[in-house]
Amino acid sequence: MPSATPTLLHLDASARRRSFSREVGDAVAEAWRSAHPGGRYLHRDLALTPVPQIDEAWTELCDYVLAHQITDIARYAEAVRTPEQAAAWAIVEPLLAELVAADTVLIATPMYNFGIPASLKAWIDQVTFPKMSLAGRRFVVAYARGGAYGPGTPRHPVDHQERYLRDFFTGHFAVPDAAMAFLGTELVNARVDPALAGRRDAHEVSRSAALTAARKIGGEW
Numbered sequence: 026m027p028s029a030t031p032t033l034l035h036l037d038a039s040a041r042r043r044s045f046s047r048e049v050g051d052a053v054a055e056a057w058r059s060a061h062p063g064g065r066y067l068h069r070d071l072a073l074t075p076v077p078q079i080d081e082a083w084t085e086l087c088d089y090v091l092a093h094q095i096t097d098i099a100r101y102a103e104a105v106r107t108p109e110q111a112a113a114w115a116i117v118e119p120l121l122a123e124l125v126a127a128d129t130v131l132i133a134t135p136m137y138n139f140g141i142p143a144s145l146k147a148w149i150d151q152v153t154f155p156k157m158s159l160a161g162r163r164f165v166v167a168y169a170r171g172g173a174y175g176p177g178t179p180r181h182p183v184d185h186q187e188r189y190l191r192d193f194f195t196g197h198f199a200v201p202d203a204a205m206a207f208l209g210t211e212l213v214n215a216r217v218d219p220a221l222a223g224r225r226d227a228h229e230v231s232r233s234a235a236l237t238a239a240r241k242i243g244g245e246w
């Protein structure tokens with residue numbers, strides 16, 4: 026279970042400093058910190074300090090956990106049997122410790138090529154083990170994307186950003202819908218693509234709605 030002290034784990038994944046996912050994520054974090062003056066705030070910038078890709082030794086840890094039906098995260102270290110596996114575990118352990126301590130996980134992410142950035146996927150691959158439950162935690166995703174992918178839009182079927190994260194949190198981490206919030210800034214490309222200039226107002230409406238929701242969620246969760 027999460028630690029007794031309210032803890033927010035805040036992950037950033039945009040390659041940009043001036044980023045719309047960072048803007049909304051920061052608004053959530055600021056509101057959360059005001060609402061939890063004694064809380065613990067952990068921040069990890071996956072774009073600035075990427076975590077490595079998993080390696081073969083990591084897969085051996087994973088297979089051991091599965092073969093021995095270990096579902097208690099506190100017992101994963103039992104899987105370490107070789108120096109290579111110890112090196113793989115040395116990468117996983119601090120990432121997992123932050124995740125396990127958090128009662129709220131805030132992920133700020135751009136859409137890259139219909140999906141999430143490789144930096145965020147590398148983190149997910151490192152911290153995810155078979156039959157692992159993160160039930161009891163809340164997940165807030167602040168996302169940005171160049172186009173519009175909401176329900177009813179032609180691109181909705183290729184939204185592998187929100188759709189993927191929602192499916193993964195539900196299907197693998199056992200997080201119910203009520204414990205997830207997705208705050209999206211859409212049509213960011215209207216700021217740079219002349220072909221989308223007519224969608225600039227729609228982008229600003231989306232950005233403003235995401236910021237309003239961010240302050241509310243951050244203050245309440």
Ligand SMILES: Cc1cc2nc3c(=O)[nH]c(=O)nc-3n(C[C@H](O)[C@H](O)[C@H](O)COP(=O)(O)O)c2cc1C
Binds near residue numbers: 046139213
């Ligand atoms: C490498 C790359 C790939 C992108 N792929 C897409 C895409 O598939 N669909 C889309 O709508 N926007 C795409 N975009 C636009 C970004 O989603 C958009 O700029 C968004 O604001 C990025 O988030 P950020 O502002 O937090 O950096 C892409 C941008 C980059 C740099």
